[in-house]
Amino acid sequence: SSGSQGAAAAAATATAAAATAGESDITPGISGSWSDGVGSGWSVWTSRGSNVVLECALATTIPAHDWLNVTWLRNNVSVLDRRHLLTQAGHLNITKIVHRRSGTSDEGEYRCLVTTRMGVITGPPIKLRLASISGSWSDGVGSEWTVWAARGSNVVLECALATTIPATDWFNVTWLRNNVSVLDRRHLLTQAGHLNITKMIHRRSGTSDEGEYRCLVTTRMGVITGPPVKLRLASLSKNFILSPCNVTVVTGEALRLSCQIDSQPNASLTWTHEQQRLPQDDRYTTPYSGVLHITHVQRSDSGIYRCLAINTVAGKERRSSAITVTVLDRGEEDSYKPPTFLFPNKSSSSSSKLLKVIQGEHAIIECLATGLPLPTISWQRKLNASEGDVWEDIKNGTKGMLVIGQGTLVVSSVQTSSAGRYICTAKSVNSATQREATISQEIELDVLVSPEIIDPPKYLDTLLAKTARLNCSVTGHPTPRIIWYKNGQSVNIKGRAIITPSNQFIFTNSITSDAGMYQCLVINEAGYASSWAPMVINSSENKPDPPQNLHYVVLSSTSVLLTWDAVYPSNDKIKAYSIHYFESESNGVGLQAVSQNTSHLLENLKTNTKYIVFVRAYSNFASDQSESLVFNTAEDVPLVEPSVRLIPISPTVLRVTWGKLSPEQARGTIIGYKIHWRKLNHHYYHVIEVSADVHEFEITDLHPGKKYEVQVLAGTKVGYPTKNDLSWIRQKMPSRNQKNIPLPPIVSLKVINETSEDDSKKLAIKIDWKLPPENTAEVEGYTLKYRRQDRQWVGPITLLPTQTSFTITGLEADWYEVQVKGYSADGDGGATEQVVHTFPPSPNTTLPPNTTWNIYQLEADPRSQTSIHLSWKLAEGQEGPAYYTVKYHQVSHSESVANTMFECSETPETVITDLKPFSTYEFSVRAHESEKVYGPFSPPVQAITMGKVPTTPKDFSYEPTDASTIRLKWAMPQDTSGSIQKYEILFSLDKNKPLSAWEVQKVEKEATSDTVGGLVSNTEYWFSIRGCTAFECGEPTE
Secondary structure, rough: OOOOOOOOOEEEEOOOOOOOOOOOOOOOOOOOOOOOOOOOOOOEEOOOOEEEEEOOHHHHHOOOHHHHEEEEEEEOOOOOOOOEEEEOOOOOEEEOOEEEEOOOOEEEEEEEEEEEEEEEEOHHHHHEEEEEOOOOEEEEOOOOOEEEOOOOOOOOEEEEEEEEEEOHHHEEEEEEEEEEOOOOOOOOOOOOOOOEEEOOEOOOOOOOOOOEEEEEEOOOOOEEEOOOOEEEEOOOEEEEOOOOOOEEEEOOEEEEEEEEEEOOOOOEEEEEEEEEEEOOOOOOEEOOEEEEEEEOOHHHHOOOEEEEEEEOOEEEEOOOOOEEEEEEOOOOOHOOOOEEEEEEEOOOOOOHEEEEEOOOOOOEOOOOOEEEEOOOOEEEEOOOEEEEOOOOEEEOOOEEEEEOOEEEEEEOOOHHOEEEEEEEEEEEEOOOOEEEEEEEEEEEEEEEEEEEEEEEOEEEEOOOOOOEEOOOOEEEOOOOOEEEEEEEOOOOOOOOOOOOOOOOEOOOOOOOHHHEEEEEEEEEEOEEEEOOOOOOOEEOOOOOOOOOOEEEEOOOOOEEEEEEOOOOOOOOOEEEEEEEEOOOOOOOOOOEEEEEOOOEEOOOOOOOOOOOOOOOOOOOEOOOOOEEEEOOOOOOOOOOOEEEEEEEEEOOOEEEEEEEOOHHHOOOOOEEEEEEEEEOOOEEEEEEEEOOOEEEEOOOOOOOOOEEEEEEEEEEOOOOOOOOOOOOEEEEEOOOOOOOOOEEEEEEEEEEOOOOOOOOEEEEEEEEEOOOOOOOOOOEEEEEEEEEHHHHHHOEEOOOOOEEEEEEEEEOOOEEEEEEEEOOOEEEEEEEEEEEOOOOOOOOOOOOOOOOOOEEEEEEEOOOOOEEEEEEEOOOOOOOOEEEEEEEOOOOHHHHHOEEEEEEEOOOEEEEOOOOOOOEEEEEEEEOOOOEEOOOOOEEEEEEEOOOOOOEEEEEEEEEEEEOOOEEEOOOOOOOOOOOEEEEEEEEOOOOOOOHHEEEEEOOOOEEEEEOOOOOOOOOOEEEEEEEOOOEEEOOOO
16 A cells, blocks of 8 residues: 555565575575665555555565565564454554554554565565644734735635645545635636636626635545635725825925825835936935935925836726925025924824834834934834833844934834834934924834744544543734634534633533544734644444434423433443533533433523523443434513613603613513603502603603602513512602793694595594693794504604694594693793594494593502502593593503403592502593593503511521521411512521611522521521511511
């Protein structure tokens, strides 16, 4: 078996005969030869765990009947044993290739030895090698290779792995563009594995060869990815984006010209003077492409300057517009000019004062100053490794540093020791006063170091269901980012796969599919590097089959019941099952549990979260993983209330705005918001519900100068939070300035019936209004808004101060609420709200269109644990109806399960009885002329019935858990009626202290046990516990 690196010896081997030199008879097998022309020696490439047969070349050279014995040597040591078997033909059969970290390995140089009657003959050397066990590549040319090409040109992208992996070890080479296979008629694979793009395409329609390319090489041990190669279209802008204006200087000063153009790749920028290229000498220097320094300016420097941009890849060039430089002779006023920087200067960006250079390249730190006389420039530096505030003077031509032109510093082949702060100082002396003027600028040099992998991943041979670790420790500046690949595809880091801060890739509970070629790619601004190694997962033939038919049942927002079919191995029994689960959209560590049977309850899960779960079985060996199952936990009510901001718009109007909840806080899809408001210390509150896309609401008809409390709740499909400890935001309304705030207008509504047989939506409401005679405020305008009953407001609509009517069209037959208010320079005035019903489409309905009974000031006052007193008023000027209907229901998580109750009242007040203690109820009221003629229900209010004071908890006991912690247990008090909102554990070293001085630890209302820690060992403590409602606590235990 000869490989491409193989070899063969052109050697002749002979054995000495026992005959004398004078003998002439030749005996069979006395002499012979073998040869091969395939290189310096045979090489056989294989992979770990495979079966290999090494052929003895003497088998075809020496007749078998001439053999007495055949043996094999590895590195000149006999190798025949249980794994190295001799075949009948004399070949070596290695049953399983071994290569361990401990040093045991089948790699090496093998030879067969054939013993004949005349002596021993050796066969040719055969080198046995493991194919692509591990490897690496690196480059320091930037974060990625970038290849520039002109449209229509031929481009060849090189595969860097071609020089890293022996071609004999390649099974296949493919190329990806933006992670999608790209080989087709225009994208051809060369024999060397490179990608030949026959014609570069870049169309406006979107078809383009631009993108990020990677070559993938398939070897015996897996797939290896090459470095990313970015292919970009070469281009050169028509116009310069930075070009100086005409400039005037005085002889003897310095001049800096710079130009810039949008070019991909960077264009070569040079300056011309009167269409002639400028020399490079002490007066003319070009520190960077496009930057020209002229020192000791002369009259001959006057003239026209242009910047020439050449992009050789795109095959284009551009010339800038002409720049006129005027040089004036020095006058008396020019005898002295203090030094000023031309670069860097105060207008320079912060980036120009931070210079980043890749290690090994030259750093050019530009510094140019002008003045009369021309200033001298000196340099100092303070390296990052320096201590204290000592600055080191830089001498030209020493330590690899050279000053060019007037003062630009060139640091050759920068190293990390070159990084630090550099100061450019310009000095000049006024000859008339002999005073020295000094200015300085600081530039920071940052040396970028390409990544180096100091602890690469190594071949890993592990067992099923174990923890596997692959290292990839790196150095570099800035800190490189790391991408892990498996068989050329980026690894999804979640669940069982985690990456530690030291960049160690860890697999927990390994499975068969974890096997493959793993590769870490490290990238920073200076370059990149990569190393790879295979991971082999071994398993027993006696391992059980993986569990089948996984099913789940969602029990709550935090728990799921998982079931599967039992596994019945033929040669052993199942000892346990392990359950592995993790969040699908998270990079968090996976969780696991153990079960002795075929089901398990997963608890303490995150609400409204997608999980992935699999199960494996264990006998004496671990099974592979089952098929993965994906499930979502149920939604729940939001965990907290949104953050709320209150802004008084006027003495009677309060704007409420609120933010969105995070997914963790929302615990589901938000379907709406409820706004609650009440006067300070009132037991009832008003409520309005808006849709999920609304985050602002205006509360109207408040009392000037009064204090209010506002609460906003978010709701999911499960419902709204019902906890009574959710926060309220307080706000005092401003007092009304009667002189400058408009009074509520007098409003009348009239329904206009425009319906026809073809269109039932031509209903309209005509609104007329006027200010009351006692109004003294100067109105600057009106705002109007309206809404269909139980819908969101439309508007506000802003109207002119002279306008006194408005018509709302395109309405349907229903109740509508209209609000009108005036505003002045000092704020909004009071609002007037009226309700009206448009004409119904059915001609048989006798409902009058102008029924506008408007219930307001609905108040709810809890009277006992089971009753609430309601009172309300009609809008001013409205006649009393025949009776009222009260609608109410208990507020819970899911309003669909709450029964709506109705009661009638002939007076504007009533007492609702038979309610549950310490429960929230919602009420609304409407007025009736008859059973068929009635007004709309009022905006609802909510109130809480009184709760019983909890009785003492039962069965209070304790048990120590360690030297400083005890666990307390209790049973819920009898007849709590659901009023307990929390428990308070009270404890003290002094039994005689008043209860108010004892330490307090609060516990959730559902709990019946809790631990108290941080206690002093071997010390007597006194404990008690009591239940609490939202308002007060009951009696504590003894």
